[in-house]
Amino acid sequence: MAEHLLQVDHLQTVFHTREALVRAVDDVSFYVDAGEIVSIVGESGSGKSVSMLSVLQLIQMPPGEITGGKALFEGQDLLALKPGGEELRRVRGGKISMIFQEPMTSLNPVLTVGDQIMESVTLHLGYGKKEARARALELLELVGIPDGEERLGYYPVQFSGGMRQRVMIAMAMASSPKLLIADEATTALDVTTQEQILDLLRDIVRKTGTALIIITHNLSVVARYADRIYVMYAGNVVERGTAAEMFSSPAHPYTQGLLQAIPRLDGDKSRPLIAIEGMPLNPAKKDGRCPFLPRCRFAGEACREKPMPPMEDLGPSHGVACWQGAPEKGGEALGERAAPARKELGDVLLSINRVKKFYPIYKGVLRRKVADVKALDDVTFSLRAGETVGLVGESGCGKTTLAKSILCLHDITEGEILFEGRDITKLKKNAIRPLRRDIQFIFQDPYGSLDPRQTAGSIVGEVLKVNRLVSSKEEYDRRVAELFQAVGVDPALRDRMPHEFSGGQRQRLGIARALASNPKLVICDEPISALDVSIQAQIINLLIKLQKERGLTYLFIAHDLSVVRHISDRVVVMYLGRVVEVSPWQELYEKPLHPYTRALLSAIPIPDPEVEKRRGRAAFQGEVPSLLNRPSGCVFHNRCPYKSERCERDVPELTDQGGGHLAACFHIPGGAL
Amino acid sequence: MYKYIGKRILQMFLALFLISVFVFALLQMIPGDPVYAMLGDEISIERHDQVYKEMRLDRPLPEQYAMWVKGFLQGNMGYSFSYRKPVVELVAARLPATMYLGVLSSLVSVALGVLFGAVTAVKRGTWIDNVVTVISNIGLATPIFWLGILLVLVFSLKLGWLPSNGFVFPWEDFSLSVKQTIMPVICMSIGGVASYTRQTRSSMLEVIRQDYIRTARSKGLPEGRVIWKHALKNALIPILTLIAVTLRNTIAGAAVVENVFNINGMGSLMVQCITKRDFQLVQACILLLSAVTCVCNLLVDIAYAYVDPRIRLK
Numbered sequence: 010m011a012e013h014l015l016q017v018d019h020l021q022t023v024f025h026t027r028e029a030l031v032r033a034v035d036d037v038s039f040y041v042d043a044g045e046i047v048s049i050v051g052e053s054g055s056g057k058s059v060s061m062l063s064v065l066q067l068i069q070m071p072p073g074e075i076t077g078g079k080a081l082f083e084g085q086d087l088l089a090l091k092p093g094g095e096e097l098r099r100v101r102g103g104k105i106s107m108i109f110q111e112p113m114t115s116l117n118p119v120l121t122v123g124d125q126i127m128e129s130v131t132l133h134l135g136y137g138k139k140e141a142r143a144r145a146l147e148l149l150e151l152v153g154i155p156d157g158e159e160r161l162g163y164y165p166v167q168f169s170g171g172m173r174q175r176v177m178i179a180m181a182m183a184s185s186p187k188l189l190i191a192d193e194a195t196t197a198l199d200v201t202t203q204e205q206i207l208d209l210l211r212d213i214v215r216k217t218g219t220a221l222i223i224i225t226h227n228l229s230v231v232a233r234y235a236d237r238i239y240v241m242y243a244g245n246v247v248e249r250g251t252a253a254e255m256f257s258s259p260a261h262p263y264t265q266g267l268l269q270a271i272p273r274l275d276g277d278k279s280r281p282l283i284a285i286e287g288m289p290l291n292p293a294k295k296d297g298r299c300p301f302l303p304r305c306r307f308a309g310e311a312c313r314e315k316p317m318p319p320m321e322d323l324g325p326s327h328g329v330a331c332w333q334g335a336p337e338k339g340g341e342a343l344g345e346r347a348a349p350a351r352k353e354l355g356d357v358l359l360s361i362n363r364v365k366k367f368y369p370i371y372k373g374v375l376r377r378k379v380a381d382v383k384a385l386d387d388v389t390f391s392l393r394a395g396e397t398v399g400l401v402g403e404s405g406c407g408k409t410t411l412a413k414s415i416l417c418l419h420d421i422t423e424g425e426i427l428f429e430g431r432d433i434t435k436l437k438k439n440a441i442r443p444l445r446r447d448i449q450f451i452f453q454d455p456y457g458s459l460d461p462r463q464t465a466g467s468i469v470g471e472v473l474k475v476n477r478l479v480s481s482k483e484e485y486d487r488r489v490a491e492l493f494q495a496v497g498v499d500p501a502l503r504d505r506m507p508h509e510f511s512g513g514q515r516q517r518l519g520i521a522r523a524l525a526s527n528p529k530l531v532i533c534d535e536p537i538s539a540l541d542v543s544i545q546a547q548i549i550n551l552l553i554k555l556q557k558e559r560g561l562t563y564l565f566i567a568h569d570l571s572v573v574r575h576i577s578d579r580v581v582v583m584y585l586g587r588v589v590e591v592s593p594w595q596e597l598y599e600k601p602l603h604p605y606t607r608a609l610l611s612a613i614p615i616p617d618p619e620v621e622k623r624r625g626r627a628a629f630q631g632e633v634p635s636l637l638n639r640p641s642g643c644v645f646h647n648r649c650p651y652k653s654e655r656c657e658r659d660v661p662e663l664t665d666q667g668g669g670h671l672a673a674c675f676h677i678p679g680g681a682l
Numbered sequence: 683m684y685k686y687i688g689k690r691i692l693q694m695f696l697a698l699f700l701i702s703v704f705v706f707a708l709l710q711m712i713p714g715d716p717v718y719a720m721l722g723d724e725i726s727i728e729r730h731d732q733v734y735k736e737m738r739l740d741r742p743l744p745e746q747y748a749m750w751v752k753g754f755l756q757g758n759m760g761y762s763f764s765y766r767k768p769v770v771e772l773v774a775a776r777l778p779a780t781m782y783l784g785v786l787s788s789l790v791s792v793a794l795g796v797l798f799g800a801v802t803a804v805k806r807g808t809w810i811d812n813v814v815t816v817i818s819n820i821g822l823a824t825p826i827f828w829l830g831i832l833l834v835l836v837f838s839l840k841l842g843w844l845p846s847n848g849f850v851f852p853w854e855d856f857s858l859s860v861k862q863t864i865m866p867v868i869c870m871s872i873g874g875v876a877s878y879t880r881q882t883r884s885s886m887l888e889v890i891r892q893d894y895i896r897t898a899r900s901k902g903l904p905e906g907r908v909i910w911k912h913a914l915k916n917a918l919i920p921i922l923t924l925i926a927v928t929l930r931n932t933i934a935g936a937a938v939v940e941n942v943f944n945i946n947g948m949g950s951l952m953v954q955c956i957t958k959r960d961f962q963l964v965q966a967c968i969l970l971l972s973a974v975t976c977v978c979n980l981l982v983d984i985a986y987a988y989v990d991p992r993i994r995l996k
C-alpha cells in the first residue's frame with residue numbers, strides 16, 4: 010500500500026467530564042495525500058475539530074485524553090511523540106499548520122501581525138531577522154495583502170475579518186508546511202469573503218502541492234472545493250468517498266438526509282426540505298450502537314441489536330458504516346412533491362418608504378457632530394398580506410437596523426413606515442403597545458433571547474397575559490398548550506427552563522412566543538443561522554407550515570441566499586444600507602440584474618460538484634467597506650466590474666425592469682439600460 | 683497615541699485642580715477663627731491680628747486661593763505650627779523615605795504577584811496552585827498593623843536578626859538599610875502581592891483559554907514562549923488597572939507601617955499633623971500625595987496604551 014502523507018487509524022479521544030465520559034472521537038480513520046483537498050463534514054459537536062486537534066496533541070489534557078489509535082505522518086506516529094516535546098513542536102506549525110475558525114480571536118491582539126508571522130518563520134526555518142522579514146513580505150503577497158511593508162507593523166484590530174484570515178493563512182504557510190488544516194476557516198466570514206479565502210487556499214494547494222483538509226459543516230463549500238470527503242456524525246466517520254460519489258450516490262442515511270435537508274440555489278422550490286427528525290446525538294450518550302439509530306428512517310432489527318457498524322467498502326474510494334449497506338435512496342419517495350400552492354396575496358400590509366436611519370458620530374471634547382453613519386439610506390419596499398419577503402445582504406448592510414425600525418425600537422431619521430396604511434414611525438409610546446401584538450419577531454440567537462429564569466410556559470404565555478388576550482386560567486393553559494403543539498414541542502415540557510432545551514427547541518419556543526398574540530406580521534432575523542444544518546430544515550418547514558395555517562406575513566432576514574430563495578415569494582437585496590435589487594424569487598437566480606446580486610449568487614456554492622464544475626463565476630474583488638467609508642455615487646462602485654465614471658458621481662435609483670423586478674444600477678449587464 | 687496622552691495629562695491637571703480646591707476649602711471649614719483654631723486661645727490679640735494678616739485671611743476667597751496655589755508652586759507650602767518649621771522643609775525631609783518604601787514595595791508586589799499568578803495559572807489544580815492560593819487569601823486578610831508587630835516580635839525581639847525600627851537610605855549605609863527595610867516592605871507589599879497574584883491568576887486563566895493561545899501552540903512554539911510572550915502580555919492589561927487601585931492602599935499602608943517601625947516619613951507625618959490639628963501641614967500632605975497618585979495614574983494609563991494597541995490606535 011502506498012504511503013499516505015497523513016494516515017490516521019482508529020483514533021479515539023475522550024473527555025472526562027463531571028457528568029460522563031464523552032467519546033468525542035470514536036474510532037476515526039482517514040488519510041490525506043500530498044496535493045489533495047480532503048474535507049471533513051459534520052454538524053456541531055460531531056468531533057471534527059477534536060480529531061484534528063488530537064493529531065497534533067492540541068486538545069486540552071486533562072480533561073481530554075487520546076485513548077487509542079495512530080496518526081502516521083510521513084511514516085512517523087505523531088501520537089507516540091512526547092507531548093510538548095521538541096519533535097512534536099517541529100511538526101506543529103512546521104509540517105502541519107492549522108487555520109482556525111474565528112479570525113477575530115485567533116490572532117494575538119497585542120502583537121503586530123509582522124511579529125506573529127515572523128515568529129513562525131524564525132522558529133521553523135531558522136531565519137535571521139532580516140530574512141524573516143523578507144519571507145513575511147513574500148507571504149503577505151502570497152495571500153493577497155497589498156502594502157506588505159506597512160502592514161507588517163499593523164495590529165490585528167486594524168484588519169477586517171477577511172484580512173485577518175489571510176494573515177492566519179500567511180502564518181500557517183510560513184514554514185511551507187506539507188499539510189494545511191482549515192478548521193471552519195471561513196464560517197465566520199461574509200459569503201463573498203468566504204469565496205475569496207477558499208479560492209486562495211485552493212490556489213495555494215495548486216501552487217505549492219500542500220495537502221489541505223477543510224473542516225466544515227457546510228456541504229455546499231465541500232462540493233465546490235473538495236476532492237474527497239469524510240462525513241462525521243457523533244464522533245464516528247459514517248461515510249467516505251470522492252466528492253462526486255458522495256453527492257451523486259450518498260450511501261449513509263445521514264448523508265442522504267443532509268443533502269435533502271438543505272435548500273439549493275438551483276433547486277426546485279416545490280421540493281420540500283426533508284428534515285432529519287430529532288436532535289444530533291450527544292456523544293456523551295453513545296451506547297455502542299449505530300449513533301444515528303434514534304433518527305434513522307431505515308433502522309431495522311439488525312441496527313438495534315448489533316454494535317456500531319464497521320466501515321464497509323462500496324468501491325475503491327467509497328465506504329459507508331451502516332448495517333443496511335447503502336439503503337435504497339428513499340428520500341424522493343418520502344417527500345410528497347406537492348405543487349407549491351398558489352398563494353393568495355392580500356393588500357399591502359407593510360410599506361417602507363424612503364426610510365433613512367443615520368447614526369451621528371461625535372468627536373472631540375465638544376462632541377461636535379462630524380459625520381453620519383448611514384445605516385439605512387433610502388430604503389423602499391413593501392410586503393403584502395400573506396407574503397414572505399426575504400431580505401439578504403452581507404454583514405453590516407442594515408438588515409437588523411431595518412427590523413428594529415419596523416418594530417419601532419428606535420426612531421428613524423427620515424421616511425415613513427406604513428402598517429395597514431398607518432404611519433407607525435410617528436406614534437406615541439402608548440400607541441405602539443397595541444402594535445406590538447400585530448408585529449412580532451424571532452431572533453437569531455436561540456440561547457440569548459429567552460429569559461433564562463422563566464419557565465418555557467411563561468415565556469410563551471407572557472404575551473397573552475400582558476395583552477390580556479385570555480380571560481381565564483383555563484383559557485390561558487389551553488392557549489399555551491396549543492402554541493406548544495403548533496411549534497412541535499411537547500406541552501408537557503412547559504415547566505422546564507430554557508437551558509434544558511436544545512437550540513432547535515429553543516428556536517421553536519421563540520416562534521411560539523412570537524405567535525402567541527396572533528400577529529399579522531412576523532419579522533424573522535436570521536432565525537436559523539445559529540442552528541445545526543439538520544435542524545434548520547425543521548424550522549424552515551415549521552415556518553412555512555405556520556404561514557399556511559395562519560396566513561402570516563413574514564419578513565425573513567438572512568444572509569444565506571439559498572434559504573431565502575426557498576422560503577420567499579420576493580427577495581430584497583441590500584448592500585451598505587441601500588436596496589440594490591428587488592426580485593420575485595424565480596427570477597433571482599435565473600436573471601439577477603444587479604452586479605452585486607450576481608456576485609453574491611456566484612459566491613454561493615451549490616451542493617453538487619457536477620453543477621459546480623459547469624458554473625460560471627462572476628469576478629469579484631475586495632470586501633464590504635465599512636459604513637464609514639461609504640463610496641460616493643453607487644455604493645458598490647469600488648468593487649463593481651462594470652462601473653463607469655457616472656457610477657462614482659451619481660446614485661442610481663431603484664427602477665422597475667419589468668415584471669416587478671427592480672434594480673438600482675446604471676449599467677445592468679446585458680440589460681436594457 | 684499623543685492625542686491620548688495629551689488628553690490624559692489634561693485630565694490629570696483637572697483632577698489636581700479640583701483636589702486643590704477641596705484641600706483649600708478644608709481650611710475654610712474649620713469651625714471658629716482659623717488662627718485660634720491653629721494656634722490655640724492663649725495667644726495675644728496682636729499676635730492673632732498679625733498672623734491673620736500674614737495668612738491673608740482678610741482678602742476675598744478666590745484671591746486667597748490664588749495666592750495659596752502660587753505659593754505652593756514656588757515651594758512655599760505654609761508653616762507648620764506644631765513643628766515650628768516651614769512645611770517645605772518637613773516634606774523635603776520626609777517624602778523621600780516614603781517614596782522609597784512605596785516604590786520598592788510596589789515593585790515587589792507587582793513582580794512577585796505576577797510571577798505567583800502566572801505560575802498558579804499554569805499549574806492550575808496542582809498543589810502549588812492550592813498552597814499559593816491559600817497563602818494569598820491569608821495575605822489579603824492580614825491587618826498590616828498586626829503583621830508589623832508580629833514581625834518585630836519574632837525577628838527583632840526574639841531572634842534579634844533585624845532592627846525593630848529606624849530608616850536609612852541604601853546609599854547611606856547599605857547593609858543597615860536592607861535590614862531596616864525588609865520588614866516594612868513585607869508589611870506594605872503583602873496585600874499587593876496577594877491581590878496581584880489573584881488578579882494575574884484569573885486573567886491568565888482567561889487568556890490561556892483564548893483562541894490566539896491555541897494558535898500560538900499550533901505554531902509549534904515552546905510552552906514557555908506561549909506563556910511569557912503570548913499570554914502574559916494580554917493578561918497584564920487588567921493588572922495595570924489594579925496598579926492604580928493598589929497605589930492608594932500602599933499610601934494608606936505607609937501611614938501604619940511608618941508608625942509601627944518608627945520611620946520618619948510622610949505617613950507618620952500625616953498621622954501626627956492630623957492629631958495635632960496642624961492644618962497647613964495637612965493641606966500640604968494631602969495635596970502632595972494626591973499629586974503623586976495622579977502622576978502614577980498617568981503613568982499607568984500610558985503603560986496601558988503601550989501594552990494594548992487597541993487603545994493606542996483609537
Ligand SMILES: Nc1ncnc2c1ncn2[C@@H]1O[C@H](COP(=O)(O)OP(=O)(O)OP(=O)(O)O)[C@@H](O)[C@H]1O
Pocket residue numbers: 024025026031033034051052053054055056057058059060069072073193226291292293
Ligand atoms: N474541553 C472539552 N471538555 C469536554 N468535552 C469536550 C471538550 N472539547 C470538546 N468536547 C466535546 O467533544 C465533542 C466533539 O467536539 P468538536 O469540537 O470536535 O466538534 P466539531 O465537530 O468541531 O463541532 P463544531 O462544528 O461546533 O466546531 C463535543 O461533544 C464536545 O462537547
Ligand code: SF4
Pocket residue numbers: 261262263299300301302305306307308309312318330331332333
Ligand atoms: S446502521 Fe441502521 S440505524 Fe445506523 S444508519 Fe444504518 S440503517 Fe440507520
Ligand code: SF4
Pocket residue numbers: 603604605643644645646647649650651652653656661673674675676677
Ligand atoms: S451603478 Fe455602476 S458601479 Fe453601481 S452596480 Fe451599476 S455598474 Fe456597478
Ligand SMILES: [Mg+2]
Pocket residue numbers: 057058059192193
Ligand atoms: Mg469545530
